[in-house]
Amino acid sequence: MTTDVLNDQDSHESEHHDDHKMTGIKRWLYTTNHKDIGTLYLWFSFIMFLIGGALAMVIRAELFQPGLQIVEPDFFNQLTTMHGLIMVFGAIMPAFVGFANWMIPMMIGAPDMALPRMNNWSFWILPFAFAILLSSFFLEGGAPNFGWTFYAPLSTTYSNGSTAFFVFAIHIMGASSIMGAINIVVTIMNMRAPGMTYMKMPLFVWTFFITAYLLIAVMPILAGVVTMLLTDTYFGTSFFDAAGGGDPVLFQHIFWFFGHPEVYIMILPAFGIVSTIIPAFSRKPLFGYSSMVYATSSIALLSFIVWAHHMFTTGMPLFGELFFMYCTMLIAVPTGVKVFNWVATMWRGSLTFETPMMFSIAFVILFTIGGFSGLMLALTPVDFQYHDTYFVVAHFHYVLVTGSLFSIFAGAYYWLPKWTGHMYNETLGKWHFWCSLISVNLLFFPMHFLGLAGMPRRIPDYALQFADFNKWVSIGGFAFGLSQLIFLVVVIKCIRGGEKAPAKPWDGAEGLEWTVASPAPYHTFSTPPKID
Amino acid sequence: MSNSPEHDSEPEDQQTAVDSSRTKNNRVVKKLLLIVFGMFGFGFALVPLYDVFCDITGLNGKTNGVSVAYAADGIDTSRTITVQFITRTAKGIPWQFEPVVNEVKVHPGEVKFVKFYAKNESSRDIVGQAVPSVSPGIAAGYFQKIECFCFTQQPLKANEDVEMGLQFYIDLELPPEVTTLTLSYTLYDITDSVDSSS
Numbered sequence A: 001m002t003t004d005v006l007n008d009q010d011s012h013e014s015e016h017h018d019d020h021k022m023t024g025i026k027r028w029l030y031t032t033n034h035k036d037i038g039t040l041y042l043w044f045s046f047i048m049f050l051i052g053g054a055l056a057m058v059i060r061a062e063l064f065q066p067g068l069q070i071v072e073p074d075f076f077n078q079l080t081t082m083h084g085l086i087m088v089f090g091a092i093m094p095a096f097v098g099f100a101n102w103m104i105p106m107m108i109g110a111p112d113m114a115l116p117r118m119n120n121w122s123f124w125i126l127p128f129a130f131a132i133l134l135s136s137f138f139l140e141g142g143a144p145n146f147g148w149t150f151y152a153p154l155s156t157t158y159s160n161g162s163t164a165f166f167v168f169a170i171h172i173m174g175a176s177s178i179m180g181a182i183n184i185v186v187t188i189m190n191m192r193a194p195g196m197t198y199m200k201m202p203l204f205v206w207t208f209f210i211t212a213y214l215l216i217a218v219m220p221i222l223a224g225v226v227t228m229l230l231t232d233t234y235f236g237t238s239f240f241d242a243a244g245g246g247d248p249v250l251f252q253h254i255f256w257f258f259g260h261p262e263v264y265i266m267i268l269p270a271f272g273i274v275s276t277i278i279p280a281f282s283r284k285p286l287f288g289y290s291s292m293v294y295a296t297s298s299i300a301l302l303s304f305i306v307w308a309h310h311m312f313t314t315g316m317p318l319f320g321e322l323f324f325m326y327c328t329m330l331i332a333v334p335t336g337v338k339v340f341n342w343v344a345t346m347w348r349g350s351l352t353f354e355t356p357m358m359f360s361i362a363f364v365i366l367f368t369i370g371g372f373s374g375l376m377l378a379l380t381p382v383d384f385q386y387h388d389t390y391f392v393v394a395h396f397h398y399v400l401v402t403g404s405l406f407s408i409f410a411g412a413y414y415w416l417p418k419w420t421g422h423m424y425n426e427t428l429g430k431w432h433f434w435c436s437l438i439s440v441n442l443l444f445f446p447m448h449f450l451g452l453a454g455m456p457r458r459i460p461d462y463a464l465q466f467a468d469f470n471k472w473v474s475i476g477g478f479a480f481g482l483s484q485l486i487f488l489v490v491v492i493k494c495i496r497g498g499e500k501a502p503a504k505p506w507d508g509a510e511g512l513e514w515t516v517a518s519p520a521p522y523h524t525f526s527t528p529p530k531i532d
Numbered sequence B: 001m002s003n004s005p006e007h008d009s010e011p012e013d014q015q016t017a018v019d020s021s022r023t024k025n026n027r028v029v030k031k032l033l034l035i036v037f038g039m040f041g042f043g044f045a046l047v048p049l050y051d052v053f054c055d056i057t058g059l060n061g062k063t064n065g066v067s068v069a070y071a072a073d074g075i076d077t078s079r080t081i082t083v084q085f086i087t088r089t090a091k092g093i094p095w096q097f098e099p100v101v102n103e104v105k106v107h108p109g110e111v112k113f114v115k116f117y118a119k120n121e122s123s124r125d126i127v128g129q130a131v132p133s134v135s136p137g138i139a140a141g142y143f144q145k146i147e148c149f150c151f152t153q154q155p156l157k158a159n160e161d162v163e164m165g166l167q168f169y170i171d172l173e174l175p176p177e178v179t180t181l182t183l184s185y186t187l188y189d190i191t192d193s194v195d196s197s198s
């Protein structure tokens, strides 16, 4: 019965187009149109990005100089926790779902997502999840302060009372992600235009297909682990409580069994986006399409057997340390294949450097730096030194900010003409790119040195010898934050007006989305295109 | 779920096309939901799996939870193992808790008896529970407790104190690279859970 409800799309799909008649807020509340929902996801993600960014600005202001200036240590912990949670679950993941909604139906020649009603639900529960999470700032005791990784017993025995809010919010976000992922899988399996075999799908679609499977596999694990946390905190179970026979290290195993695939959930779609953009601006087809498909799949499979590289210092037996070290390093192989293919795609292409291409090239270089620091962290003996220092912070910001986020910017610039019908302002786009590129490196590169020198992460104060680097890092942070306002201006200007975009504004671009007008009509591919 | 009236006026073949895509979608959704519930269950299954795994490997330093009988084949005097004792009180339990001797030297196979001292320093009755853990983890499976206060709860009246015993031996098969073992006890206040269950 539930599935039937979700399926009841077709009344909207036929010639009746009644959703056009709705105006104002109702159009957005009741919409089942994949383009509307994509837009909602993207705006939601951008708002979350600004909120999470604002928290980070306070963190960097506190760390601008040694000593405690602006915030109390406990509030500092709330800031780092909420920054992480909001960026991971509120900014990066919803942005990718937004891309999936907008682009997948158009790329595979489908009229909409397979389950439009469910699509509406999976978006509209998200604002509630984050309202709950953010409202905990105003509770007595404050917001979650146990890190985005919410290790027990910090989040159970020593919780400041925010655990219930936190768990409830995570449950809703998880439900949203699972519904979104189911929708993506069903759409890709059942709604491809006739003739589009799996190996003819754009790589973008492939990466989302695989990511959706990862989500379906691990979001339930997250739901399970927060449920255990909830019962441990409030109902007297002791999954993670040694006094009752439980084990806090078990928490880390379950969490990272979810957590490592989760980091790939945040990077595989990015691979899909840059694999679309680099060929377009190199005017060459993607080098090694099928090897890309296999590399993505093997990364996804391997991601299930490397989780304990986050736990090298918990006292695993030697065999475990070695096993997880080698498996982790194995992931570098398919990742290397990808980087090789991107470079090979650009090799001897006729390159032009519009903003989407600039972000994509920066992605390839800077993501690779993040991969290298990941490899260093994967070496068990040295991880004992690097673990829980700023080196880890540098690593995951290189892969997530200059990786995932840069790919989101690249994709947004690339498809803005299709979404809005106008060209964005290239000069401002370039300003956004260069300001972001310079400031992001000023922000994150010195963190490597801070970490190697021993500065611990998640601490509001630090020893004097770290002062100079932290000052530069903070300046980079403020500059990066401000640079993002340029992006906001670009997007708003592009929606409001600007040069009219042709159906295919990029001469090297490939794909069905460029065969429809710009802006993409409300309903596309009501009759499927023929692929040969 | 009722179909919207428009459907009924649609041509026959379009209606069947819609129906077949709907059953196709439902089939996939059902399979995916099966994965979702399966993985949710798997998350919980990890709890007993982890216990079994740790039992076999000693991964989490847990020692035997119930008493074992002495079963060593003599004493290996060629090896001497240092066994260190450390204690910790968890947050919120106002007890003094410490080993009477901080370390002993034993040969594998030799039975030793040591004592721990505990005193309830508060003015209320408290039930404590000590949880042992052995480091390095690989040695945990070779540390055999014949008798231990940690097998039972320790109720102490206000200001009462007690000496509690631990009798153990070390298995002859203890891996040769292990020369020192640390046995750590953490003491928890379990008064509330004892009260609510009785």
Ligand code: HEM
Binding pocket: A149, A263, A264, A266, A267, A309, A310, A328, A329, A331, A332, A335, A370, A371, A372, A373, A374, A375, A377, A378, A379, A383, A386, A387, A388, A392, A395, A396, A399, A400, A403, A404
């Ligand atoms: C070549 C690929 C990669 C390798 C070898 C790798 C390795 C590692 C290792 C060993 C750690 C644990 C460090 C420690 O806590 O001591 C780590 C942390 C982390 N990695 Fe990666 N990583 C890779 C790629 C990625 C990607 C693509 C992402 C996300 C897009 C990512 C996100 C993270 C995050 C978020 C953490 C920190 C988690 C935390 O403790 O808060 N990594 N990585």
Ligand SMILES: [Cu+2]
Binding pocket: A259, A260, A263, A306, A307, A309, A310
């Ligand atoms: Cu990982």
